[in-house]
Amino acid sequence: MIEKYDHIKIEEKWSQIWEKDNIYCTPDDATSENKYYILPQLPYPSGSGLHVGHAEVYSACDIFARYKRMKGKKVLQVIGWDAFGLPAENYAIKNNVYPKVTTNDAIDNFRYQIKRMGVSVDWDREVGSHSPEYYKWTQWFFLLMYKRGLAYRKEQQVNWCPGCKTVLANEQVVDGCCERSGDKVEQKMMEQWYLKITEYADRLYDDLDKVDWPEETIKRQRDWIGRSEGINISYEVPGLDEKIKVFTTRPDTNFGATFIVCAPDSDFIIRNVEKFSEKEKVRKYMKSVKNKTELERMQEGKKKTGVFTGLYALNMLNNKRIPIYVGDFVLASVGTGNVVGVPGHDKRDFEFAKAVGAEIVRVVVGSDGDKSEITDVKKVQEAEGTMINSDFLDGLNINEATGKIMDYLVEKGWGERITNYKLRDWSVSRQRFWGAPIPMVFDQEGKPHPVPEKDLPVLLPDDVDFIPTGQSPLTYSKDFQTGVEKKYGESWRREVDTLDTFLCSSWYYYRYLDPRNDQAFASKEALEKWMPVDFYIGGPEHVTGHLLYSRFFTKVLYDAGYITFDEPFAVHRHQGTILGEDNRKMSKRWGNVINPTDVMDRNGADTLRIYEMFMGPLSDTKPWNTKGEKGVHKFLLKVWNLQKKVSESFESREQEIEINKLIKKVGEDIEDLSFNTAVAKSMEFTNFLVVEKEVKKSVWERFLKILSPFAPYMTEELWQKGGNSDSIHKEQWPEYDKKLIIEEKIIMAVQVNGKVRDKIEISAGEGQASVQKKALAQERIKKYVEGEPKKVIFVKDKIINLIV
RNA sequence: GCCGAGGUGGCGGAACUGGUAGACGCGUCGGACUCAAAAUCCGGUGAGCCUUAAAACUCGUGAGGGUUCGAUUCCCUCCCUCGGCACCA
Numbered sequence: 012m013i014e015k016y017d018h019i020k021i022e023e024k025w026s027q028i029w030e031k032d033n034i035y036c037t038p039d040d041a042t043s044e045n046k047y048y049i050l051p052q053l054p055y056p057s058g059s060g061l062h063v064g065h066a067e068v069y070s071a072c073d074i075f076a077r078y079k080r081m082k083g084k085k086v087l088q089v090i091g092w093d094a095f096g097l098p099a100e101n102y103a104i105k106n107n108v109y110p111k112v113t114t115n116d117a118i119d120n121f122r123y124q125i126k127r128m129g130v131s132v133d134w135d136r137e138v139g140s141h142s143p144e145y146y147k148w149t150q151w152f153f154l155l156m157y158k159r160g161l162a163y164r165k166e167q168q169v170n171w172c173p174g175c176k177t178v179l180a181n182e183q184v185v186d187g188c189c190e191r192s193g194d195k196v197e198q199k200m201m202e203q204w205y206l207k208i209t210e211y212a213d214r215l216y217d218d219l220d221k222v223d224w225p226e227e228t229i230k231r232q233r234d235w236i237g238r239s240e241g242i243n244i245s246y247e248v249p250g251l252d253e254k255i256k257v258f259t260t261r262p263d264t265n266f267g268a269t270f271i272v273c274a275p276d277s278d279f280i281i282r283n284v285e286k287f288s289e290k291e292k293v294r295k296y297m298k299s300v301k302n303k304t305e306l307e308r309m310q311e312g313k314k315k316t317g318v319f320t321g322l323y324a325l326n327m328l329n330n331k332r333i334p335i336y337v338g339d340f341v342l343a344s345v346g347t348g349n350v351v352g353v354p355g356h357d358k359r360d361f362e363f364a365k366a367v368g369a370e371i372v373r374v375v376v377g378s379d380g381d382k383s384e385i386t387d388v389k390k391v392q393e394a395e396g397t398m399i400n401s402d403f404l405d406g407l408n409i410n411e412a413t414g415k416i417m418d419y420l421v422e423k424g425w426g427e428r429i430t431n432y433k434l435r436d437w438s439v440s441r442q443r444f445w446g447a448p449i450p451m452v453f454d455q456e457g458k459p460h461p462v463p464e465k466d467l468p469v470l471l472p473d474d475v476d477f478i479p480t481g482q483s484p485l486t487y488s489k490d491f492q493t494g495v496e497k498k499y500g501e502s503w504r505r506e507v508d509t510l511d512t513f514l515c516s517s518w519y520y521y522r523y524l525d526p527r528n529d530q531a532f533a534s535k536e537a538l539e540k541w542m543p544v545d546f547y548i549g550g551p552e553h554v555t556g557h558l559l560y561s562r563f564f565t566k567v568l569y570d571a572g573y574i575t576f577d578e579p580f581a582v583h584r585h586q587g588t589i590l591g592e593d594n595r596k597m598s599k600r601w602g603n604v605i606n607p608t609d610v611m612d613r614n615g616a617d618t619l620r621i622y623e624m625f626m627g628p629l630s631d632t633k634p635w636n637t638k639g640e641k642g643v644h645k646f647l648l649k650v651w652n653l654q655k656k657v658s659e660s661f662e663s664r665e666q667e668i669e670i671n672k673l674i675k676k677v678g679e680d681i682e683d684l685s686f687n688t689a690v691a692k693s694m695e696f697t698n699f700l701v702v703e704k705e706v707k708k709s710v711w712e713r714f715l716k717i718l719s720p721f722a723p724y725m726t727e728e729l730w731q732k733g734g735n736s737d738s739i740h741k742e743q744w745p746e747y748d749k750k751l752i753i754e755e756k757i758i759m760a761v762q763v764n765g766k767v768r769d770k771i772e773i774s775a776g777e778g779q780a781s782v783q784k785k786a787l788a789q790e791r792i793k794k795y796v797e798g799e800p801k802k803v804i805f806v807k808d809k810i811i812n813l814i815v
Numbered sequence: 816g817c818c819g820a821g822g823u824g825g826c827g828g829a830a831c832u833g834g835u836a837g838a839c840g841c842g843u844c845g846g847a848c849u850c851a852a853a854a855u856c857c858g859g860u861g862a863g864c865c866u867u868a869a870a871a872c873u874c875g876u877g878a879g880g881g882u883u884c885g886a887u888u889c890c891c892u893c894c895c896u897c898g899g900c901a902c903c904a
Contacts, residue, residue, distance in 0.1 A: 186901095226819090227818095227819050227820065227898090227899090230818080230819065231818090231819075231898095231899065231900085234818070234819090234899080234900070235899095235900085237900095237903065239903070239904085241904080257904085258903095258904065259904060260903090260904065261904075272904095313816090313902060315902090339902095340902050340904095341902085341904080342902075342903070342904090344903090345902095345903045345904070346903075346904065349904095350904045351904080352904090353904095357904070358816090358902095359902055359904075360904080362902095431903075431904090432903090433900095433903055551898080551899090554899090555899090625827090625828095625839080625840070626827065626828085626840095627827060627828055628828085631821095631827095631828090632897075632898090633827065633828085634826090634827075636826080636827065636840095636841065638840090638841050638842075639826095639827065639840060639841050641841085642839095642840050642841060643840080645840095645855095646839095646840085648855095687827095687828075687829085687839085688828095688829070688838085688839080690839080690840090691828090691829075691838065691839035691840075692838090692839080693839095694839055694840075695838075695839065698839095758835080759835085760834075760835040761835095762834085762835085762884080762885070764884075764885090765883090765884055765885045766885090767835055770835070791871095794871095802884070803884090804834090804884050804885075806834060809834050809835095810834045810835080810885080812834085812884050812885065813884090814884055
């Protein structure tokens with residue numbers, strides 16, 4: 012009799028042994044050739060503990076890590092904590108507990124759960140972004156940016172969350188609301204620190220060609236950067252001593268331009284409003300727009316409004332005078348803040364033309380050949396087409412015309428080719444406590460100076476009142492300013508804002524390489540050896556935030572000469588969302604939250620790992636099913652019970668063939684991240700062994716090996732029970748024999764007129780003549796085929812199709 | 816509105832470069848074990864038609880069309896779901 016499968020006992024036992032033997036430490040003999048760096052996204056240690064979504068990422072990464080190790084790679088697998096951030100601080104405000112305390116509790120809990128899952132992490136390299144040893148380097152990165160002219164202070168309209176009482180980056184505003192609290196985000200003028208990510212827009216856009224990321228992720232990031240190639244055209248404005256400049260990507264339609272519209276807050280308007288003959292109306296309009304709240308703008312939707320300035324611009328292409336308007340559909344921050352209106356070929360321009368009564372001219376004919384007047388929004392022609400009413404452009408298609416007129420405008424000195432971006436500089440100041448202090452000090456005149464590197468880290472003080480006032484809580488800390496005057500000068504003060512936590516997570520993958528280094532964020536040797544990350548799993552929600560920022564940081568490091576590569580993540584994949592059993596997002600509100608600890612309690616860590624992989628493809632959104640979880644447990648039970656059939660003397664060619672096929676299939680599936688089918692095949696194999704009388708020992712041992720990345724605990728137990736004294740996790744991935752997995756007999760479908768009518772057994776590689784003869788001899792085929800078929804389609808080893 | 820991903824049994828999902836659709840698991844039905852239940856084990860299970868049963872046949876991968884000996888897979892049109900962006904000129 013074999014003993015019962017007691018997952019609790021087995022898992023506790025091996026956890027301790029593995030930890031004692033430190034079997035998952037990063038190998039010393041790693042080189043840049045044989046290394047493999049696996050990175051699960053840095054988790055935020057929330058108070059509610061590990062989520063099944065985290066467990067999915069760690070399972071996938073760990074299976075991959077274990078597989079790579081067995082294939083001879085020197086694996087670095089690590090974990091750390093994105094420990095600063097708003098939830099801990101909000102909790103502190105409510106319950107008056109210091110964030111450091113709650114955060115460290117949460118980390119302890121996460122660490123315990125991840126260890127219990129059997130994730131083969133090198134715990135000596137654990138990092139937390141809230142430790143001074145870590146944020147010293149976050150501050151160092153800020154100073155590096157500052158030294159390179161990439162960090163600057165500017166007063167500007169910022170996104171302000173009234174709930175969190177802090178500024179947000181564009182990336183943290185979702186549908187006009189704060190992504191954390193859900194409050195409607197307001198616009199506010201504030202002086203803030205910015206990082207000049209826009210300087211890297213082109214490289215961030217182009218270098219996406221170098222990485223192996225999901226196509227849609229690359230596309231989304233490019234859309235976010237929003238590069239558009241166009242031209243700035245300057246038009247003379249009679250009666251004004253300056254020209255008006257507009258940005259357009261469609262200069263080909265310029266013969267159809269009938270007006271210009273400026274944003275109410277564009278530089279041109281602000282500078283010249285006094286000179287407008289209609290200045291009263293314009294001022295009134297500017298004021299009314301300014302008073303509009305975000306909400307009112309939303310409600311008004313796309314309704315176009317505007318007023319005439321009294322000025323005209325001269326379109327030098329056709330010497331037409333075109334009126335200049337002010338309209339709030341034009342955004343000051345885009346292009347030059349002024350647009351040229353071509354109502355026949357841009358819906359927004361059409362709507363504006365209708366609203367103010369401007370002329371509409373057709374200059375492009377689409378594929379439908381329609382040359383009629385454009386009288387309705389539906390007729391606005393924005394697609395490909397051929398130029399008309401456009402002088403020397405007539406007859407060209409719009410792309411040729413665009414090139415030609417750009418050259419012409421540039422040559423005449425009327426225009427300048429320009430690239431425009433949607434990407435804005437990254438606002439990094441936060442009026443919150445629980446973050447890394449910005450390492451700057453202000454002198455008597457309020458001029459900022461960087462804190463010298465030797466004075467880092469600027470420590471977060473303890474004497475802080477968390478009640479949000481809109482001022483950073485650090486403003487009220489005495490400790491924080493203590494000694495500043497002595498160190499830097501009379502009435503010098505520290506910057507009291509903290510850094511956006513996305514700065515902490517923009518470089519964490521470097522710290523793992525050399526986590527205890529106090530001379531550098533990581534040594535040159537470590538960086539050279541381990542980077543770039545070979546495999547990175549993270550959520551799709553970070554495409555335009557974290558992933559973009561990390562790439563930016565890496566490029567800055569590259570330019571500063573610290574590293575020799577300029578993309579951090581060679582391969583990146585996303586995990587999908589795991590829904591509750593009711594197909595809704597897991598939430599306390601719905602009471603449908605599945606807790607990984609409960610799963611491990613009832614069925615074990617191995618079941619948790621395998622079930623999460625078996626649910627479906629990694630990147631899919633998929634619902635949890637507790638019954639399915641049980642099915643996986645049953646599978647492990649079957650494997651467990653097989654141990655009694657293992658026999659050293661038993662021989663079986665069939666088992667030999669099947670295990671060889673399985674080794675091939677599981678290996679390939681892991682490489683493709685098709686963990687679900689790898690599990691399915693292992694189940695099939697188990698079902699096959701269940702009906703066997705005995706199991707050949709070497710087949711059994713190879714099976715345990717390929718199952719070990721998925722079920723590290725049970726396979727270790729069975730491995731050592733079977734007489735092995737060292738860990739199964741130090742074993743190599745078994746090789747398969749190509750000759751053995753070639754099918755000898757094939758069941759071939761016989762089709763008549765494309766419909767399957769029968770199946771015959773043939774030997775592999777059998778020729779057409781022989782197969783056809785067999786097929787025609789079948790009783791069921793005879794029913795359909797009288798005499799010779801008209802035509803026969805034969806694909807070797809696949810199909811025979813008889814056409815009658 | 817635009818962009819992206821995707822629609823396969825009762826459910827989660829399989830299916831190589833076009834070649835036996837529905838692997839594997841769940842559920843369900845029937846059986847074994849049991850005084851009984853749970854657990855476990857064995858067998859059936861896309862729909863329809865017919866039926867005591869079996870065989871056979873027909874239909875089936877969101878809808879409609881096309882290419883092909885053959886389409887879940889390729890092409891066109893449309894519908895729906897999810898995700899992203901949202902006056903970006």
